[in-house]
Amino acid sequence: MQALAELKEQIRQALPDLDVVIGWQQGYDALHTSPLFIRSEEDIDKLVVNEFCVVNPATYLREMRGGKKVGLVLKGCDSRSVIQLLQEKLLKEEDLTIFGFGCNGVLNHTKLQARFGDIGFITSLENDGTNVTVEAGDKKETVPFTELCADKCLTCSYPNTLQCSHFAGEESAKQADSATDKALEDFEKLTMEERFTFWQDQMRRCIRCYACRNACPMCVCKDHCLANSREPKWLSEDVDVQNNFMFQLIHVMHLTGRCVECGECERACPMDIPIMLLRRKMAGIVRDVFAYNAGTNAEETPPLMCFKVEEPTIEERH
Amino acid sequence: MACKFISHEDTNQWLEALAKDHVVFIPVDDGGSVTFRPYGEGRKPVLDRMPVRSPKEAVFPQNETLLTYKYDKDPEDPERTSVRIKETLPKERAVVFGARPCGTRGMTVFDSVFVNDRIRDPYYATRRENTLYVTLACHEVESTCFCHEVGSGPADTAGSDVLLTPVQGGYTAEAVTERGEKMLEASFFADGGDKCAEAEAVKKATREMLGEAHDFSNAPEALLAVFDDDEFWDDQAAACLSCGACTYLCPTCYCFNITDESTGTTGKRLRSWDTCMSFQYTLEGSGHNPRTTKGKRLKNRVNHKFAYFPDTYDQHLACCGCGRCIKSCPASIDIRSIVKAAQARSAQKESK
Amino acid sequence: MKANPVLPDMATIMEVVEETSNIKTFRVRFDDENVMKNFTFEPGQVGQLSVFGIGESTFVINSSPTRMDYLQFSVMRVGEVTSRIHQLKAGDSVGVRAPLGNAFPTEEMKGQDVTFIGGGIGMAPLRTLLVYLLDNRDDYGKITLLYGARTPQDLSYQEDIAEWLGRDDIDVVLTVDNPDEEWGKNPHEKTGLIPNVLKEINPDNSGYAVTCGPPIMIKFTLMALNELGFKDDKIITTLEKRMKCGVGLCGRCNIGDKYVCVDGPVFKYSELQELPNEL
Structure with a gap:
């Protein structure tokens, strides 16, 4: 792959001035990658870029404070979280080196699982960009990529890394499959009661492992999240619908106007709870009210981080 | 071990019968993931996927109320209150149906810790005594399966009362305990006949699918040899997000928190799953924390399973090889490769 | 049970x-x-x-x-x-x-000198042993107490201290980091860090030394005791960890395969050296 070779070369050149470059490496099987922390020349060859590079490397930035020079290999969606963090002045641009490339979308394990049984049963997978051919046990099936990719890829407008220092390979010409968020639209056709029932049932399944929170690049409170605070106490240790819902709503509210919809929370959830529905709803509201897309322009001040007597995008109702 | 047979149809009838006087936990499709939920309300067992949640929760639920308390105002002196507490021991009888041998084996780790000659935890002991495990042997393996490397196998009976093995038309059933033997007296079970040989062939074939087993027997020494090697542990934990998915879903992780949860003048003391991967877990009141980094925390999780537990309890690993921690890790951290890396690192150190 | x-x-x-x-x-x-x-x-x-x-x-x-x-x-x-x-x-x-949890080896200590070195709230576990030894005074050798705190006002157990000072079968030395004007008028009132004062007192190293206090004080006290020639298996300390269940189940107070709540809190220095380095 052209882009990969170029990426490796760009990293090789930049590495002497960096403490670490974060990318992806082959995971424990063909369907998984895991984060790669490149600190030496030998590590560079471990880098992979494929449809399973799901983890957002920007998530590890919160551990890299203190003037560390960090390189990041980022997909378009991942790069938005870095820009948003820069907008919030939580990062210094001079500490970062971004390696970009054109992304053609990532596959979603939950969707693969729904179709083929446990991921671990899949023995081979081939993706030509349009179709995915999967072998599991004695089953072999070819499925359109759009049926197995992450939801975010269906509506993605940023397939190319934004604001990168280096760009490898050709730009992705991938177009959003649909301008509208079908899953969210379908959900909103439900009545209030139906929606509430839906969420109650989903929140019942939450085990409060906080994978969603910890996988979120925007959750910068790290070990001081109020979910773990006993004084003041917002949540009980009871893992029940009420407390789980409370936590998830706190999480959503703290991300409003900040969430870049990288989808890591939902992907990290071991229970496959569709919490991105909540995030996408809030991001939609922020787009409607403030005409703001989080993490797309480092020069812009996020609307909830400034006060204007008259918000130009809000029509006052007198 | 006597081998009996039960057809698929009769299995459903058997579950129906068991559900009359037990909560029967079966693996079901729960919003796309497979979890254990009580039989009934039209729920159908899903037996072709490994449950995401582990069978430990029938006996060691995520929340267990240890006691309830109530404050009463002194009518003479409203400034004064008195408090009464009430022990709340669990009572229900349960069956866990369709757990995999690895998951059920996890209960043997709990048994060693919670009921021994030093202590008997009455909450755990009561639930364990009242819960029967009807386990299903595997006929397929996943990329994350390594039961054969930790002293178990796809037809392990440890922790189970009955072991079912899938054969044409149903399951063979073998009693592992006396309680299991009693269960198989139900009219749904016929003599196994030639199904038994078929079951043995399934077990053998599945074991062969797993291939050769890596040898973890020197893991305790190897892990302790690299205990102070911070670089090694920081490296192994670099991708860790410090969430609790691995520990909460693990069939052998038993560490817990105790908190008081109150509503006005009443409340309960609650035991809840806790995770050693969290910063708060060892944070002391003074602000001191013996495990400030995620490298130190990951070390504790791995060492507990592959060094401390085997050192304390007759060399048994506190890992059942189910692979849940690997599969559910958002960063795909693989405990097998960590222990292997520690073995390699300590060998390297020794040869120097 | x-x-x-x-x-x-x-x-x-x-x-x-x-x-x-x-x-x-x-x-x-x-x-x-x-x-x-x-x-x-x-x-x-x-x-x-x-x-x-x-x-x-x-x-x-x-x-x-x-x-x-x-x-x-x-x-x-x-x-x-x-x-x-x-x-x-x-x-x-x-x-x-x-x-x-476990207890101090009171049987083993019989007939021997015992030096207590307490810092701050770390005096609490020493108090129980000290009172016990004084109540069984004939069974033990010379008893010395060195107790330190940040200021004179941070010294606990004033009533006890007054009583101990009045006895001739126990030597009491107090030390503070920050003295006030009154401090130092009596010979038992010293100023300085506990390990330094300990070296000054120079207790006989054939007996037992029992110490408890903040982690940093314990660290330097252990070093001082070593220097004074106390034997590792006669230096005793008590550890503190975040605990929940207190009965060896909940998992958080482990140091290696030992649980501070059941295998401790009392450890000999020789035992501590066997444990992984995770205090």
Whole structure:
């Protein structure tokens, strides 16, 4: 792959001035990658870029404070979280080196699982960009990529890394499959009661492992999240619908106007709870009210981080 | 071990019968993931996927109320209150149906810790005594399966009362305990006949699918040899997000928190799953924390399973090889490769 | 073995002593006289105090088993539970789970000199052993106490200290980091860090040394004791870790395969050296 070779070369050149470059490496099987922390020349060859590079490397930035020079290999969606963090002045641009490339979308394990049984049963997978051919046990099936990719890829407008220092390979010409968020639209056709029932049932399944929170690049409170605070106490240790819902709503509210919809929370959830529905709803509201897309322009001040007597995008109702 | 047979149809009838006087936990499709939920309300067992949640929760639920308390105002002196507490021991009888041998084996780790000659935890002991495990042997393996490397196998009976093995038309059933033997007296079970040989062939074939087993027997020494090697542990934990998915879903992780949860003048003391991967877990009141980094925390999780537990309890690993921690890790951290890396690192150190 | 190791016994606070600005001592009795009558423990063992609705916390029982009128716990205000305990008054109810953990090797120490080195709240576990030894005075050799705190006002157990100073069968030396104008008028009042004062006192190194205090003080005291020639298996300390269950189940107080709540809190220095480095 052209882009990969170029990426490796760009990293090789930049590495002497960096403490670490974060990318992806082959995971424990063909369907998984895991984060790669490149600190030496030998590590560079471990880098992979494929449809399973799901983890957002920007998530590890919160551990890299203190003037560390960090390189990041980022997909378009991942790069938005870095820009948003820069907008919030939580990062210094001079500490970062971004390696970009054109992304053609990532596959979603939950969707693969729904179709083929446990991921671990899949023995081979081939993706030509349009179709995915999967072998599991004695089953072999070819499925359109759009049926197995992450939801975010269906509506993605940023397939190319934004604001990168280096760009490898050709730009992705991938177009959003649909301008509208079908899953969210379908959900909103439900009545209030139906929606509430839906969420109650989903929140019942939450085990409060906080994978969603910890996988979120925007959750910068790290070990001081109020979910773990006993004084003041917002949540009980009871893992029940009420407390789980409370936590998830706190999480959503703290991300409003900040969430870049990288989808890591939902992907990290071991229970496959569709919490991105909540995030996408809030991001939609922020787009409607403030005409703001989080993490797309480092020069812009996020609307909830400034006060204007008259918000130009809000029509006052007198 | 006597081998009996039960057809698929009769299995459903058997579950129906068991559900009359037990909560029967079966693996079901729960919003796309497979979890254990009580039989009934039209729920159908899903037996072709490994449950995401582990069978430990029938006996060691995520929340267990240890006691309830109530404050009463002194009518003479409203400034004064008195408090009464009430022990709340669990009572229900349960069956866990369709757990995999690895998951059920996890209960043997709990048994060693919670009921021994030093202590008997009455909450755990009561639930364990009242819960029967009807386990299903595997006929397929996943990329994350390594039961054969930790002293178990796809037809392990440890922790189970009955072991079912899938054969044409149903399951063979073998009693592992006396309680299991009693269960198989139900009219749904016929003599196994030639199904038994078929079951043995399934077990053998599945074991062969797993291939050769890596040898973890020197893991305790190897892990302790690299205990102070911070670089090694920081490296192994670099991708860790410090969430609790691995520990909460693990069939052998038993560490817990105790908190008081109150509503006005009443409340309960609650035991809840806790995770050693969290910063708060060892944070002391003074602000001191013996495990400030995620490298130190990951070390504790791995060492507990592959060094401390085997050192304390007759060399048994506190890992059942189910692979849940690997599969559910958002960063795909693989405990097998960590222990292997520690073995390699300590060998390297020794040869120097 | 208790039928339910996590179920507390109800007790009532008899008396509260304000030791310092952030340390209070609570004297409690079990409500059930039978429980009180049958209660036994050894010096060094700990107990969990419960305030229902807030939680439990671990404290050493710092009264001596030779004086069973009440159980005494000293509580430094640091967190959620300890702040709530500090609000309790005589007559209030608390839950008590005790005794937990191991104890000082009082049998083994018989006939030997014992040097106590306590810092701050670390005096609490020493107090129980010290009172026990004084109540069995003939069984033990020379007893020396070195007790230090930040300021004279941070020294707890003033009543005890006055009594000990009046006895001729125990040597008492006090030290503070920051003296006030009154401090130093008596020969037993020193100024300086505990390990330095310890070296100054230069106690006979053939006996036992028992030390407890903040981690940094313990670290340097152990070094000083080493320098003075005390044997590793005669240096005894008590450890503190975040604890929840107190009965070796919940997992958080482990150092390697040892649990501080059941295998400790009392450890010999020789035992500590065998443990992985995770204090």
